[in-house]
Amino acid sequence: LVTVRGRVGEVACYPLVHNTHESGILRLSVASSDHPLEALAEDYARRVLEQLHYVGVLAFEFIEVEGGLKANEIAPRVHNSGHWTIEGAECSQFENHLRAVAGLPLGSTAKVGESAMVNFIGSVPPVAAVTALEDCHLHHYGKAFKAGRKVGHATLRSADAATLQTRIAALEALIQD
Numbered sequence: 001l002v003t004v005r006g007r008v009g010e011v012a013c014y015p016l017v018h019n020t021h022e023s024g025i026l027r028l029s030v031a032s033s034d035h036p037l038e039a040l041a042e043d044y045a046r047r048v049l050e051q052l053h054y055v056g057v058l059a060f061e062f063i064e065v066e067g068g069l070k071a072n073e074i075a076p077r078v079h080n081s082g083h084w085t086i087e088g089a090e091c092s093q094f095e096n097h098l099r100a101v102a103g104l105p106l107g108s109t110a111k112v113g114e115s116a117m118v119n120f121i122g123s124v125p126p127v128a129a130v131t132a133l134e135d136c137h138l139h140h141y142g143k144a145f146k147a148g149r150k151v152g153h154a155t156l157r158s159a160d161a162a163t164l165q166t167r168i169a170a171l172e173a174l175i176q177d
Helices: 038-052 093-102 127-132 161-176
Strands: 002-005 011-013 017-022 025-031 056-065 068-075 114-121 136-140 150-158
Touching (some): 002 093, 011 038, 038 056, 038 068, 056 093, 127 136, 127 161, 150 161
Antiparallel strands (some): 002 011, 017 025, 025 114, 056 068, 114 150, 136 150
């Protein structure tokens, strides 16, 4: 759950994401629609933000355990699992972090359709093939390719969850090639 708290205490939460990791590295984040534990995650996050009087973006990694949530990690910064917000939310985590620190009103954390973020680990698939995918937004970090290193990501969007899953599969096929 990526959250943001402004200088005067206003709190906004992005939709809960489901993260998939491989070998301890984030591979895929899918922004959820109406996750049954969203309200609980937001409650936990708001309490932490308020107790710390925190200003800016704070990301929470929860693990679902027996129908509840256990906190695994709290990151005091914009976070890789929130990169989908660049194209997938009305106001990205980056812009909201700057707004919070500058004392400006927070922007909307509402999703723009269905969204997912796929990390590129070690290498980036052919740029022309990635950018040819419908509603796919490539972010190439310009880092040297190295096994286990995040070197870029793509954000995928669609109007519905089924189409999003199809687009994720198409992108993942490019990664395998």
